[in-house]
Amino acid sequence: MINILRDHITRRLGKNPDHLDKVLSTFRHIKTRRNEQLLQEGEVCKYVYFIAKGCLQVYVYDKDFNETTRDIVTEDNWCSELLSFGSGNPATENIRTVEPSELFAIDRQAFQNMMESVPQFDKVYKQILEASYANSVYRINTFVSLSALDRIKWLMEYRPMLMTRLSSKLIASYLGINKDVYSRLKAKL
Amino acid sequence: MINILRDHITRRLGKNPDHLDKVLSTFRHIKTRRNEQLLQEGEVCKYVYFIAKGCLQVYVYDKDFNETTRDIVTEDNWCSELLSFGSGNPATENIRTVEPSELFAIDRQAFQNMMESVPQFDKVYKQILEASYANSVYRINTFVSLSALDRIKWLMEYRPMLMTRLSSKLIASYLGINKDVYSRLKAKL
DNA sequence: ATAAAACGTAGACTTTTGTCATCGTTCATG
DNA sequence: CATGAACGATGACAAAAGTCTACGTTTTAT
Structure with missing residues (x-):
């Protein structure tokens, strides 16, 4: 299962990036059922998840307590509440599994270490951020028009x-x- | 006018960041009228703009050729079509001035140079990206709910x-x- | 300074979207 | 495998949003 993550990273950083095994070893493998809560708004988001298998939902509540879904993320993608994860501020969104899933999680501490000690890891982060941003922009333009x-x-x-x-x-x-x-x-x- | 940009950057990088003058000198000062087209969809986005004064509109067209506005950006903020700027792919959005404005523009080449030669500049980019992302997420959640x-x-x-x-x-x-x-x-x- | 164009408001009407209640089906869980 | 809950479809109705036309005002460009 870890190979899905390995492939994902090497595809982005070239064939034999330095410290690849070091990077991979900092992730924790998690198996979940469906409908497991990974993040509750108000908490600080502690992890970035790579989805090896399954599907996650990122959602908020409107004033009538209806769920509204900001994003749905499937295999071979990253999912987190990046703004909370990056700043340490409380999350404004919730995340749960939609299906039984297999995830690789990295926590804030380890993420910071990697960012500083493995220059290439920084690129991966930038790619995650850019992909998330691209997705958001696309989604806004879809909604508005x-x-x-x-x-x-x-x-x-x-x-x-x-x-x-x-x-x-x-x-x-x-x-x-x-x-x-x-x-x-x-x-x- | 350049001091507005200087202040913006020092506020983010601490009092006396290295190479500040080098960084500032790579920006081109632009004065515009209202309704000037800065980017047309289909073109590659060549610049990131810092808005010292004025207001920009980022917009797309729907299938009936109505304008829909993805973002409105005012003083002391950055504006670009980051996805095109970063990748070199054609832009999917348009940008124009809403008011007579004063901008500081940096082109892709200079931006790349800065990213590589001034490590702190990289942080500024990350902040631009994160701010843009935060804004988008907020906007989606507003729209949907x-x-x-x-x-x-x-x-x-x-x-x-x-x-x-x-x-x-x-x-x-x-x-x-x-x-x-x-x-x-x-x-x- | 002035003519043309764009803008903002309003009313009448249409279309789209939302709400509520109902009913048979499917699904999760003990 | 049984049963209670969640789901999906549908009809009748209500509310929200969009369209079109008109008209007076403001803005822009010459």
Whole structure:
């Protein structure tokens, strides 16, 4: 399982990056069930997770306590509440597993050590941050400019796996659509 | 005017950072009118701008060619299409001045040089990226969970200056609301 | 200074999205 | 494997947001 992480990193840093094993050894392997809470808003986010298998949901609550999903992250990607993780401030978001998952977690201390002692690791961090940012920008532009129906079409085109893999309820919350509305619109395709 | 940039950087890197003057000298001072196009989607984004005075709009077009505004950036902040700037890929967004502005621009080449030769500059970049990311995340969570009326209230609370400073049309597009609807809702406050 | 263009508001109307209640199905868990 | 909870679909209705037209005001460019 660790090889998925190894491959991910070498793909980004070239074939034989220095200290690769040192880096890999600082990650902790975690197996989870579905619906396990990894982060609760208000806590400080202690880990960055690499998802070797499974799926995580990053979400917040609106004023009526409805969940709204900011992001859904699957295999071979990183997930965290980077702003809390980086600053040490309380997280404003929640994270949970959507499926049984296998994760590799690195804590803040170890992450800092790596950033300082392994220059290349810094690049990985920058890539995580850039990828997260790119995703956010894309998502904003999608939200601001598309109707509910068009957002569904967009999801079908760009992340079709999610459509089959996730519950309707979760997809609706990811698209920012009421679940009943989602059900109706989907029927019209 | 350059002192605004100097202060911005020293505030982040401590009182007397090395190479400060070297860094500052790589920026080009630009004075613009209102409505000047700084970046067109499809082009590669060549600059990162520091805004000493004025206001920029980052926007895209939806399928009906309506402008939708992803971000509005004012004094003492950085603005760019970081993803294009970083990767050299064509930009997916447009940038223009909303007001006559004074900017300090650094191009990709100079930026790379600084990143390599001035270690502290790297921190500034990371801060720009993190700030941009934080802003995006906040904006997504706002969009997904708030009604049009609540988004207006949110803007009045968190960026009240924008309400008085910008045209209604622009604010509406920033909030993702039709301009007529915005006009009506505003009247109800 | 002035003509043209853009802007802001308003009313009437349409479309989209949200809410609520219901019902059969599926799924998780003891 | 049984049962209570969660899920997904649907119809009737309500609320929110969008569209179009019109008109007076402000801004911009010449």
